Amino acid sequence: MCELEVFSDSQCVKVNPDSPQKGVRLLTLTGGKKLLTPQPRLRTGFFSIVESGMLTPATIKEACTSVGVAKYGKPIGLDEKIKVDLIVIGSVAVDPKTGARLGKGEGFAELEYGMLRYMGAIDDSTLIVTSVHDCQLVDDIPVQKLLVHDVPVDIVCTPTQVILTNTKIPKPQGIYWEMLSPEKLSQIRILRELKRRIERETGKLLPCGPSEKLPPTAQRTSRPGKRAFSKK
Template sequence: MDTTLVRFSWAFPFRKSLTKIQKNSSLSFTPFPKFKKESSNLRYFCKMGNRESFDETTFEAERLRLDSQARDSMAEIAQNESGSETDPKAWKWRIRKRVWDLMEAENIAQNPRPVHHRIPNFVGASSASERLGGLEEFRAAGCVKVNPDSPQKQVRFLTLSGGKKLLTPQPRLRTGFFSILESRILPPGAINEACTSAGAAKYGRPIGLDEKIKVDLIVIGSVAVDPKTGARLGKGEGFAELEYGMLRYMGAIDDKTMIVTSGIYWDKLSPEKLGQIRILRELKSKIEQMTGKMLPCGPSEKLPPTARRKR
């Protein structure tokens, strides 16, 4: 399966570079039933006379409860697998932890925090989104699939405010499948709300596997990305890959569908900046050892003094 990928850099300036990557995967899953906007034990829409009213408070409370439950479960899995000498997934958890620990230590993360076991909401996410919005590929897209995490909220806003269709999955696919949102059918002034998880459930039109839809661009969050191959690490649950597989099954995407994600541009990283961040040095060394090639380095720069943090 050939996939076109654009790296979406949080730490360094964005550039229009497309990298061809080869990715072989075989996904199997059980098709979801038609989305009824309900979970196994909770209904978010209640009847009020002849109309339905969305219970945002109940939805958000349940979402936060399930998020906390999922993160606790992932933390337990990570602890068990990362310390193993034989588990083939151990190295993935070690890299994730390094990235999450670095972002917390360097205070380059925004709420929700801590960033562990999340697609981290990095400082500069809005600026990165604006750069994405300037791409011809984004401007030409009629339908954009964006994950529901916090750092991609601005991308969801740009999609809707630009008159495009927004395809967003329900968080962890636990209350349904995908929802489609369009600004033309939103109430006046509701775009900001529609960019949230609760807003997507409230205003979105749920779809099933039989929906006929063409997705032009996929924006996917990451914890870490290999700058050479484009291989990514998410937060460890694999839902982005399942969503991709389901969209392929539906015929909504194909080999030519562009994917935008996060990565590091080594040729923009100065020796001084690299010297400040140990984990980046370790990652650079690891990649060079694995590939047998030296990664590029950016031009030298004079860095401002490091701010002292209150303890």
């Protein structure tokens, strides 16, 4: 990751909060960059920014954890004016030939991406990297079955190689409300806030997706009746 020119040149990197990407968060902060990371499952808030310049060698490792982000990070809202130079996400599996990825089935990568698009923090040119092990590379993710909100990746980083996917899969343009269930919306406060804001701005009610039964958090893998590779 640190050998990537796009990473070296980035000033602000968005990295997911999962354990496999802890090393990427550490590289981001030790590289003197801003770390943008979401609250786990967006359940207690939105994003936090950790400024590497505010940390010491004794606190930088702690700042890579969820506890450290809460301690050293600055929570931001939808009105924050930021520019994200690079996005790093995890994957269950990824096809390096197409850039299609499989996630954990909960859609947080897509929701986070969509909200950053709304904020103007990213656009189609913002590169997306996934960090995985070599054993997570596959060649059988059917691109034709991807949904409009699925986030493709431009670069795949493994412990042994860096792969440019040259993906042709379109990137999402925002939140696709017609695919978001009332149950999912009820669990994420920042999404409800965004929905109300857009409805006030446009004077129109946004659509809502079909109802679904969400399993308990600890048991979630993929949605019942849904393909497992559609979301993070």
